[in-house]
Amino acid sequence: MATNYETHEYDVLVIGAGGAGLRAAIEASAAGVKVGLICKSLLGKAHTVMAEGGMAAAMGNVDDRDSWKVHFADTMRGGQYVNNWRMAELHAKEAPTRVHELEAWGAVFDRTKEGKISQRNFGGHRYPRLAHVGDRTGLELIRTLQDHGIHQGITVHMEYTIVSLLKDGDRVVGAFGYDRERGRFRIFKAKAVVVCTGGLGRAYAVTSNSWEGTGDGVSLAYHAGAELLDMEFIQFHPTGMIWPPSVKGILVTESVRGEGGVLRNKDGKRFMYDDIPDNYKSQTSTDPEEGWRYTQNDKNAKRPPELLTRDHVARCINREVKAGRGSPHGGVFLDIAWIKEKIPNAAEHIKRKIPSMYHQFMQLANLDITKEPMEVGPTTHYAMGGVRVNGDTQATNVPGLFAAGECAAGLHGANRLGGNSLSDLIVFGKRAGEYAAKYAKENSAGKINDAQVEAAYKEAVEPFERPAGGGTEGPYQVQYDLQNMMQANVGIVRLQNEMEFALAGIEKLKARAAKVAVQGHLEYNPGWHTAIDLKHLLTISEAITLCSIDRKESRGGHFREDFPNKDPEAQKYNSVISKQADGSMKLRREPIPAMREDLKQVIEEMK
Amino acid sequence: MNKQVTFRIWRGDANGGKFVDYTTEITEGLVVLDVIHKIQATQANDMACRWNCKAGKCGSCSAEINGIPKLMCMTRMDTLNTDKVITVEPMRAFPSIRDLVTDVSWNFRVKTKIKKFNPRKPDCEDGTWRMMQEDVDRVQEFRKCIECFLCQDVCHVLRDHHKHEEFIGPRFLVYTAALEMHPLDTEDRLADLKQAQGIGFCNITKCCTKVCPEHITITDNAIIPLKERVVDEYYDPLGWLWKKIRPQG
Numbered sequence: 107m108a109t110n111y112e113t114h115e116y117d118v119l120v121i122g123a124g125g126a127g128l129r130a131a132i133e134a135s136a137a138g139v140k141v142g143l144i145c146k147s148l149l150g151k152a153h154t155v156m157a158e159g160g161m162a163a164a165m166g167n168v169d170d171r172d173s174w175k176v177h178f179a180d181t182m183r184g185g186q187y188v189n190n191w192r193m194a195e196l197h198a199k200e201a202p203t204r205v206h207e208l209e210a211w212g213a214v215f216d217r218t219k220e221g222k223i224s225q226r227n228f229g230g231h232r233y234p235r236l237a238h239v240g241d242r243t244g245l246e247l248i249r250t251l252q253d254h255g256i257h258q259g260i261t262v263h264m265e266y267t268i269v270s271l272l273k274d275g276d277r278v279v280g281a282f283g284y285d286r287e288r289g290r291f292r293i294f295k296a297k298a299v300v301v302c303t304g305g306l307g308r309a310y311a312v313t314s315n316s317w318e319g320t321g322d323g324v325s326l327a328y329h330a331g332a333e334l335l336d337m338e339f340i341q342f343h344p345t346g347m348i349w350p351p352s353v354k355g356i357l358v359t360e361s362v363r364g365e366g367g368v369l370r371n372k373d374g375k376r377f378m379y380d381d382i383p384d385n386y387k388s389q390t391s392t393d394p395e396e397g398w399r400y401t402q403n404d405k406n407a408k409r410p411p412e413l414l415t416r417d418h419v420a421r422c423i424n425r426e427v428k429a430g431r432g433s434p435h436g437g438v439f440l441d442i443a444w445i446k447e448k449i450p451n452a453a454e455h456i457k458r459k460i461p462s463m464y465h466q467f468m469q470l471a472n473l474d475i476t477k478e479p480m481e482v483g484p485t486t487h488y489a490m491g492g493v494r495v496n497g498d499t500q501a502t503n504v505p506g507l508f509a510a511g512e513c514a515a516g517l518h519g520a521n522r523l524g525g526n527s528l529s530d531l532i533v534f535g536k537r538a539g540e541y542a543a544k545y546a547k548e549n550s551a552g553k554i555n556d557a558q559v560e561a562a563y564k565e566a567v568e569p570f571e572r573p574a575g576g577g578t579e580g581p582y583q584v585q586y587d588l589q590n591m592m593q594a595n596v597g598i599v600r601l602q603n604e605m606e607f608a609l610a611g612i613e614k615l616k617a618r619a620a621k622v623a624v625q626g627h628l629e630y631n632p633g634w635h636t637a638i639d640l641k642h643l644l645t646i647s648e649a650i651t652l653c654s655i656d657r658k659e660s661r662g663g664h665f666r667e668d669f670p671n672k673d674p675e676a677q678k679y680n681s682v683i684s685k686q687a688d689g690s691m692k693l694r695r696e697p698i699p700a701m702r703e704d705l706k707q708v709i710e711e712m713k
Numbered sequence: 714m715n716k717q718v719t720f721r722i723w724r725g726d727a728n729g730g731k732f733v734d735y736t737t738e739i740t741e742g743l744v745v746l747d748v749i750h751k752i753q754a755t756q757a758n759d760m761a762c763r764w765n766c767k768a769g770k771c772g773s774c775s776a777e778i779n780g781i782p783k784l785m786c787m788t789r790m791d792t793l794n795t796d797k798v799i800t801v802e803p804m805r806a807f808p809s810i811r812d813l814v815t816d817v818s819w820n821f822r823v824k825t826k827i828k829k830f831n832p833r834k835p836d837c838e839d840g841t842w843r844m845m846q847e848d849v850d851r852v853q854e855f856r857k858c859i860e861c862f863l864c865q866d867v868c869h870v871l872r873d874h875h876k877h878e879e880f881i882g883p884r885f886l887v888y889t890a891a892l893e894m895h896p897l898d899t900e901d902r903l904a905d906l907k908q909a910q911g912i913g914f915c916n917i918t919k920c921c922t923k924v925c926p927e928h929i930t931i932t933d934n935a936i937i938p939l940k941e942r943v944v945d946e947y948y949d950p951l952g953w954l955w956k957k958i959r960p961q962g
Contacts, residue, residue, distance in 0.1 A: 147763070147765050147771075147773060148763075148773065148817070148821075149821060150860055151765045151766075151771040151772070151773050151860075152765075152771075153765070153766070155765075155766060155770050155771045155859070156766050156768065156770055156771075206840060206841055209841070209842065210832055210835075210840075211830065212829075212830035212832075212892070212895065212898075214844075214849050214852050214853055214856055214895065216846065216853075217844055217845060217846040217849060220843065221842075221843030221844050221845050222841070222843065223841075239853065239856070240853070242770070242857065244770075245770065245856075245857075245859065246856060249856065253824070253829065253830070254829070254830075256821075256824060256825050257825070257829045262821075264818070264821075287810050287811075287814070287816075316764075316765040316766045316767065316771070317764070317765065318765060349742070350741060350742020350743070351740065351741075351742055351743075352742050352743045352744055352747040353742070353744075353767075353768075356767070356768045357768075462770070465769070466768060466769065469769065469787050469789070470744070470768075470769075470787070470789070471742075472789070472791075580754075580758055581758075582754040582758070624758060624759075625758060625759060626758070626759030627759065629726070629761070629810070629811050630761035630810060630811045630812070630814050631758075631759045631761070632753055632758070632759070632760070632761065632762065633753075633758030633759055634759075
């Protein structure tokens with residue numbers, strides 16, 4: 107009986123405690139409602155800590171030509187115009203206020219000479235725009251929100267996993283989950299639920315995401331009836347570590363290139379000059395000297411091609427490697443050490459500008475980046491797609507359910523610009539918290555359905571009831587096989603027949619996942635947690651593959667070798683995934699609403 | 714390059730436990746956490762271990778490796794003598810939950826008791842402040858902290874003397890220092906430091922500084938200056954006299 111489970115009651119329940127979740131929880135509690143916050147790990151450990159480069163906000167502190175209009179146009183260009191333009195507008199307009207708010211809560215950003223918040227260059231941003239703290243901006247963001255949030259009266263549930271959202275009719279009225287430490291199941295009753303669960307990189311073998319990035323929120327929302335948007339757009343970050351094998355996929359921040367780092371193939375050639383896309387030609391330098399000056403904040407210089415958008419740089423690296431011009435371990439060289447030709451005390455300068463990268467390579471690869479080039483290659487980094495939301499309120503199509511941050515979709519279109527993620531979290535985390543609180547005030551609590559709770563419990567503990575042997579297997583092998591299949595067939599370069607193979611493969615893996623057996627106890631049992639994550643990973647992998655098969659063009663993070671060009675017709679729709687009554691997954695194309703005239707004009711002005 | 718290694722891992726919970734040996738093959742370039750994961754996936758599916766980023770940024774995988782508090786994700790196997798058995802055990806200053814996972818919730822409770830950041834009025838009409846880089850360098854050093862709690866684990870005041878009710882430990886002295894030295898902050902935390910937070914218990918053995926994976930100069934840059942401030946406030950006779958006789962208002 108459901109009455110046997112301890113029940114927590116909230117006005118707003120926020121699932122996920124990275125930047126978006128914390129910001130949503132802070133906003134909701136500031137609105138005067140009772141807020142519960144679920145963390146999959148300990149508070150302050152979420153994947154937001156990994157964000158390095160900074161958060162984009164057109165404050166104009168370093169270059170006063172910047173404005174929300176330029177930021178908006180940059181975001182739309184980067185997203186190749188399939189973005190939710192309303193979100194791109196709100197994001198560009200509100201990011202500066204959200205960044206200043208962080209300072210009021212104790213964040214300590216790097217400063218300009220005038221004592222303002224400093225801003226750095228980043229790929230796809232026309233002007234220096236990223237507020238930053240060395241290369242640990244994500245840590246600064248999450249710690250600031252955490253240290254502010256703990257005084258807000260928010261109830262924090264650390265190391266809990268949510269296995270299902272609970273519904274009363276069409277409406278989401280709570281969630282069901284367990285604490286990872288003891289394996290005790292709990293009901294969280296809430297008038298409004300916000301999912302802020304972050305990314306899904308763990309569907310791939312090579313990823314910068316931590317174990318938490320298993321797409322839980324996207325999958326939970328989907329199974330509760332929420333529509334998913336643009337799942338084909340996955341960002342492969344061009345520079346992940348590739349050696350030694352244990353660190354494969356760990357991110358090497360774009361700031362390395364922003365500070366003057368260059369990409370070279372094994373012949374020492376800066377291959378990025380060979381392929382500058384037409385829509386960026388007017389902004390990109392063909393002269394290495396000018397590119398260097400750009401990285402040193404020369405306002406009159408154009409950016410070097412290393413700072414083109416991530417999708418493009420990733421594909422260029424992929425091409426070099428495939429053509430046999432790669433580095434010894436199958437990547438290319440990223441060289442920051444060369445700047446010693448340009449500035450005195452270069453080693454100290456590098457250590458001060460990108461300290462985490464210096465330590466990361468020193469400790470994990472035993473390599474001194476102030477002396478030697480790094481080896482890098484693409485890594486699965488970010489999902490542009492996710493839960494479909496209303497741009498103003500972050501509400502999903504399911505009443506009572508909201509989403510924000512990486513697990514929500516729309517802002518970034520087909521490709522996210524670096525630095526637009528941290529600002530996304532605070533702009534739309536805030537909005538999600540605000541509107542979830544409003545919804546909670548306007549609606550009474552729903553009813554918890556015991557049968558739903560029991561079904562979710564049974565599904566969660568089933569792996570323990572399957573005896574080992576006799577057709578069962580452990581969860582890890584199924585997870586590895588899925589990750590390798592997605593990497594090989596729905597990765598950075600895509601082909602129809604490979605993706606169809608993957609789609610069939612997902613069905614086979616679903617059958618295997620249904621037979622996964624785990625041993626032992628409910629307390630902090632990683633095998634069991636992996637078994638539960640499998641459902642989410644399979645759900646999102648299916649959605650990614652379906653959307654990728656359907657989009658027969660190349661755009662942003664979605665690159666098809668069989669359709670290498672952009673199709674102007676395909677710029678007119680988004681891919682929408684929904685769950686059918688029979689449990690099957692259905693895809694439809696939905697026209698993108700016409701952009702407001704004033705915004706169209708902004709884009710024209712900025713061309 | 715492939716080699717057999719034996720890990721002696723503590724398995725158990727709050728009721729006790731024992732070391733169990735696992736032998737596995739390692740390849741080039743692994744860190745301790747990789748080997749733990751391999752053992753978990755192949756020999757001990759239910760072995761509990763806390764981790765997240767695997768890049769030294771989240772501070773989740775703290776443990777004691779051959780008796781020394783370290784992050785498992787940042788300890789390369791080639792820095793250890795793999796001819797000998799390698800012991801991995803949980804942080805001993807905190808209660809066990811299971812295997813390598815400890816109950817660190819005390820730390821989160823301590824933090825809520827420290828007075829929050831309280832900035833002066835904005836410097837500019839647009840609600841922003843001006844701070845110079847050289848004035849925030851020190852605070853930024855403290856804010857590098859990833860809250861791995863290795864400094865708390867190694868601190869003998871907590872580890873051996875269990876003064877958890879009277880002493881907040883190096884992590885939260887660094888946290889307090891970051892607030893106290895923040896150019897915008899207006900709060901006074903010295904009375905709390907002296908009384909409830911027990912700064913006097915620290916006798917500057919610098920064990921915390923040695924284990925900090927972020928290389929924060931905990932003792933010299935955070936704790937000693939805080940101690941000096943407390944001494945100036947409460948134990949300086951001239952200062953005390955001045956406070957008594959200075960013109961009020």
